[in-house]
Each structure stands twice: as structure tokens, then as C-alpha cells.
Amino acid sequence: MTQEIIIAGFGGQGVLSMGKILAYSALMEGKEVSWMPAYGPEQRGGTANVTVIVSDEPISSPILSTYDTAVILNQPSLERFEPLIKPGGTLIYDGYGITLPPTRTDINIYEIDAMDAAAEMGNPKGFNMIVLGGLLKIHPVVQLENVLKGLRKTLPERHHHLIPANEEALRKGMEIIHADKQ
Amino acid sequence: MEQQEITLMKGNEAIAHAAIRCGCDGYFGYPITPQSEILETLTKLKPWETTGMVVVQAESETASINMLYGGGGTGKRVMTSSSSPGVALMQEGFAYMAGAEIPGLIVNVQRGGPGLGTIQPSQGDYFQATRGGGNGDYEVIVLAPSSVQEMADFVDLAFELSFRWRTPAMILSDGVIGQMMEKVVLPPFKARRTDEEVISQCPWASTGRTPGRQRNVITSLELDPAVMERHNLHLQEKYAKIRASEVRYEESLTDDAEYLIVAFGSAARIAQKAISEMRREGIRVGLLRPITLWPFPAERIAQLADGVKGILSFEINAGQMVQDIRIAVEGRTPVAHYGKMGGIVPTPEEVASSLKSLLMR
Numbered sequence: 001m002t003q004e005i006i007i008a009g010f011g012g013q014g015v016l017s018m019g020k021i022l023a024y025s026a027l028m029e030g031k032e033v034s035w036m037p038a039y040g041p042e043q044r045g046g047t048a049n050v051t052v053i054v055s056d057e058p059i060s061s062p063i064l065s066t067y068d069t070a071v072i073l074n075q076p077s078l079e080r081f082e083p084l085i086k087p088g089g090t091l092i093y094d095g096y097g098i099t100l101p102p103t104r105t106d107i108n109i110y111e112i113d114a115m116d117a118a119a120e121m122g123n124p125k126g127f128n129m130i131v132l133g134g135l136l137k138i139h140p141v142v143q144l145e146n147v148l149k150g151l152r153k154t155l156p157e158r159h160h161h162l163i164p165a166n167e168e169a170l171r172k173g174m175e176i177i178h179a180d181k182q
Numbered sequence: 183m184e185q186q187e188i189t190l191m192k193g194n195e196a197i198a199h200a201a202i203r204c205g206c207d208g209y210f211g212y213p214i215t216p217q218s219e220i221l222e223t224l225t226k227l228k229p230w231e232t233t234g235m236v237v238v239q240a241e242s243e244t245a246s247i248n249m250l251y252g253g254g255g256t257g258k259r260v261m262t263s264s265s266s267p268g269v270a271l272m273q274e275g276f277a278y279m280a281g282a283e284i285p286g287l288i289v290n291v292q293r294g295g296p297g298l299g300t301i302q303p304s305q306g307d308y309f310q311a312t313r314g315g316g317n318g319d320y321e322v323i324v325l326a327p328s329s330v331q332e333m334a335d336f337v338d339l340a341f342e343l344s345f346r347w348r349t350p351a352m353i354l355s356d357g358v359i360g361q362m363m364e365k366v367v368l369p370p371f372k373a374r375r376t377d378e379e380v381i382s383q384c385p386w387a388s389t390g391r392t393p394g395r396q397r398n399v400i401t402s403l404e405l406d407p408a409v410m411e412r413h414n415l416h417l418q419e420k421y422a423k424i425r426a427s428e429v430r431y432e433e434s435l436t437d438d439a440e441y442l443i444v445a446f447g448s449a450a451r452i453a454q455k456a457i458s459e460m461r462r463e464g465i466r467v468g469l470l471r472p473i474t475l476w477p478f479p480a481e482r483i484a485q486l487a488d489g490v491k492g493i494l495s496f497e498i499n500a501g502q503m504v505q506d507i508r509i510a511v512e513g514r515t516p517v518a519h520y521g522k523m524g525g526i527v528p529t530p531e532e533v534a535s536s537l538k539s540l541l542m543r
Contacts, residue, residue: 027188034364040215065532
């Protein structure tokens with residue numbers, strides 16, 4: 001099995017770190033993994049994206065032109081990546097700030113109101129973990145327990161007290177993701 | 183065992199970890215995207231407190247390469263890293279090191295050029311690495327890693343080759359391999375050589391007053407043409423031996439291949455995916471991945487040329503390695519090039535369709 005995933009949104013939303021946690025979690029499960037960021041003058045407010053490939057086989061190209069799954073967190077990224085999802089693939093997006101929703105009918109579209117949920121939970125930084133929870137509900141590429149292990153590995157020890165809040169955010173995402181109304 | 187742990191890191195970080203683990207004595211470098219994580223990681227790991235490895239942020243790339251000349255001249259395992267325009271600044275130093283027969287490791291994590299260019303990935307420095315911008319008849323051993331694992335493994339290999347042949351060695355990577363994270367098993371720790379080991383293993387080195395030998399002179403200057411010619415002939419003999427014994431490459435699916443793609447570094451990864459897609463369509467394509475760009479696997483490419491209908495050189499540049507392929511193939515089969523410039527990385531689909539349009543007409 002191979003999942004080719006693009007995660008894209010604004011810089012500062014935790015796009016790269018969400019990808020990193022997903023990649024570490026897959027490593028914990030003994031899977032092959034690659035994490036390829038769009039690097040450069042990315043900054044808070046600009047766009048950021050990362051390609052994460054999780055596979056049972058060795059991974060060839062870390063750079064892709066089409067994706068099994070796109071996790072989209074802002075309008076410019078939706079416009080850029082919606083056409084690049086493989087037919088039958090998955091689009092997960094947060095409707096916050098989306099004025100032109102996705103239109104394709106040959107892919108599976110899910111919405112996750114992670115921005116709102118994060119605000120309600122009083123944990124705005126947990127936004128990306130809510131989204132990751134949603135992704136894992138739709139595509140269980142890794143087990144939740146391995147995500148938590150991945151967090152322990154990526155977070156500096158002084159932040160380990162935040163792991164329970166992250167777990168809560170992951171579970172929230174699994175709960176609130178839903179098929180697009182259209 | 184801690185040192186066998188599988189971990190996830192960027193190619194640049196892997197270079198830094200591997201340097202400390204393989205007994206590197208010193209790093210001299212100046213930050214530049216997309217390779218700044220090498221210096222950052224070394225600074226974070228503080229090897230001067232553990233192995234005694236020195237890490238210096240030099241004032242410029244010119245200073246870095248001359249520190250390499252000095253450190254290598256004393257028989258120490260020293261390295262620098264930079265990206266394309268920074269490596270351009272170092273070219274004079276390569277020629278001086280090659281002329282004075284000083285070992286040392288240069289890492290180039292390439293970005294798009296020419297000039298300041300872009301910070302996005304490119305393989306536009308193939309000529310810079312294999313032809314050199316320094317003066318005179320010299321060569322640099324060039325290794326092209328195509329994975330984070332090879333970024334880690336080639337540090338020690340490059341040092342070994344560089345000291346074996348007393349000539350500078352380069353790891354030619356790019357922004358893709360430098361910035362991507364994937365699985366890596368770091369090499370086991372190897373102690374830095376003691377002063378006694380350096381004296382016994384590098385009898386040519388400038389190691390201070392040493393009983394039992396005349397003073398060693400490290401220079402590339404010789405004003406007597408007869409002596410200079412002898413020195414050049416010696417260098418050329420050495421380069422011939424390197425060509426004969428140090429060619430490295432990897433092949434996949436070449437046994438039944440009707441078409442061959444030659445690609446190195448990150449391009450080889452992209453080519454692999456293109457090949458598996460074409461194989462699914464019934465087009466039998468194989469891959470030859472040069473691991474050493476100098477010495478170039480010309481002989482093996484010439485052998486394969488006889489069995490295929492065409493060769494595609496896929497490089498992320500305007501067509502540089504394709505010249506070496508054409509020299510190797512001597513017109514026996516069509517050779518085409520496909521690539522992109524300016525920091526644009528071609529996709530597997532683009533590679534597949536270029537092979538079809540350029541070679542399957």
C-alpha cells in the first residue's frame with residue numbers, strides 16, 4: 001500500500017509539522033516514508049506545503065504531480081491542488097476562509113471545521129492535530145498510538161506535557177470530520 | 183544498539199551527523215540555502231565537546247576552501263559545504279588542492295543558476311563539478327547521492343577516496359535530497375585519527391618537525407617546467423588509476439531494457455517512478471544511475487548502448503551529463519536529453535512522456 005499525500009495551507013498553520021508527525025508515526029510502524037517540503041522564503045501568512053509518502057515499498061520519487069489525498073487548509077492551495085488529486089482520491093479541507101468550495105465529482109470530499117473546533121477547545125495551536133485526526137479517520141495510514149509516539153519523538157521534552165492536549169485534538173478531528181454536504 | 187537506530191532526518195542533517203561519526207577533524211563553512219542545516223546541525227551537536235571536531239563559520243566561501251587547504255595539508259579529515267554560487271567561489275581552491283595533492287571533502291547541495299539564481303533544486307553544477315572552474319589539468323572525485331542514506335554513507339566514502347588518492351572529493355547533492363526527510367541508519371562511530379596515526383598514514387603531510395624525515399612542502403607552485411611537467415604526468419597517471427578502479431554506479435531493470443535512462447541524484451529517484459509507470463504500459467525501460475560522476479561509468483554505458491534503441495539523459499539542467507554519455511556511446515544509439523531549469527523539478531510523468539516523444543518516434 002502507498003499513500004501519496006499533499007498537505008497545503010498558510011505558513012504558520014503547522015502544515016510542515018503535521019507532515020513531520022505523520023512521517024515519524026509511519027516510521028514507528030516500520031513503513032517507508034518521505035517528507036518533501038516546498039522550501040524557500042516561506043513565512044507566516046504565505047503558502048506552505050509538504051508532500052508525505054507512506055508506503056510498504058521503497059519510495060522512488062519524493063516529488064509528485066498527482067496525489068491520492070490532499071489536505072487543504074486555504075483557498076489558494078485548494079485552487080492549486082484540487083485538480084491534482086487522482087480520480088477516486090480524497091480531498092480533506094477546512095471550510096474556514098474557503099469562498100470557492102471544491103467542485104470535483106470524481107473524488108471523495110470531506111470537510112473538517114478544525115479552525116472552529118480548535119477555537120472552541122481553547123487550543124488554537126491544536127488546529128493541525130485536529131486536521132491530522134480527521135485524515136487518520138478517513139485513511140488510517142498510521143495508528144493513533146504511533147502518532148503519540150511520533151509526537152514524543154518530535155517534540156522537545158519540555159513540551160511533552162502538551163501531548164495529552166494533542167491527543168484530545170486528534171480525537172476531536174476523528175469525531176468531527178464529515179463527508180462534504182454537496 | 184543506539185548507533186543502529188533507524189531515524190528520520192533531512193539529507194543535510196544526515197551529512198552533519200555522519201561527519202561527526204566518521205572521525206571528521208574539522209568543518210569550515212558559510213551558510214547558504216538550501217544547505218544551511220549542515221552548519222546548523224553541527225553547531226547544535228557541538229562535536230568540539232565530544233570528538234574534538236572543530237566547527238568554524240568562516241567569513242566567506244573563499245576562506246572556507248583555504249581553511250580546507252590548510253587543514254588537509256596537515257593530514258586532517260576536513261570538509262566544507264555550500265550551494266552552487268558558494269561553490270563557484272571555491273573553484274580556485276580546488277585547483278590548488280588538486281595541484282598540491284591535498285585531500286578534503288566539499289559538499290555541494292545544488293540550487294538553480296546561473297549566478298545567484300534561485301534557491302530551488304537543480305543539477306546545473308554537473309559541469310562545475312566534473313569539468314571544474316579552477317585552472318590546469320585536474321580532476322575532482324564526485325559522488326552523487328540519491329537518498330538521505332547515501333548522504334550519510336558518502337561522507338566517510340568521500341574521505342576514504344580523498345585520502346587514498348590525495349585529491350579533493352566532492353559530494354554533489356541538490357535541494358531535493360538536502361531538504362527531504364526519509365529513513366536513515368547513521369554510520370557507527372569511528373574515532374578521529376590521533377596525531378601519531380596521521381603521521382604514519384600521511385607521510386606527505388605537514389605535521390611539524392618529525393624525526394626521521396625531511397621537511398614536507400605543500401605547494402602547487404613549481405617554476406621549473408621540467409619538474410612541473412613530471413608533476414603533471416604524475417597527476418595524470420593517478421587520474422588514470424582512479425578512472426580504472428573507482429567507477430561506481432547502480433543499475434535497475436537493464437537486463438531486458440529496450441530503452442535506457444541515465445540519471446543521477448534526485449533525478450534518478452524521479453526516473454525510477456517514471457520507469458515503473460512505463461513498465462506498466464509494457465515499455466521496457468531500465469535505469470543506470472552513476473554514483474561517481476567523475477570517474478564517469480562510460481564503459482558500462484557503452485556496453486548497454488549496444489542493446490538498446492535509445493538513451494535518455496535525464497538531468498535537472500539544460501543537458502550537461504548528456505555530453506559524457508555521447509562521448510561514451512560514440513553514436514551507436516540515439517542519445518536525447520530531458521530536463522528543466524530555474525529550480526523547476528520535473529515530474530515522473532514528464533520524464534516518461536519525454537522519453538516517448540524523443541526516442542520512440
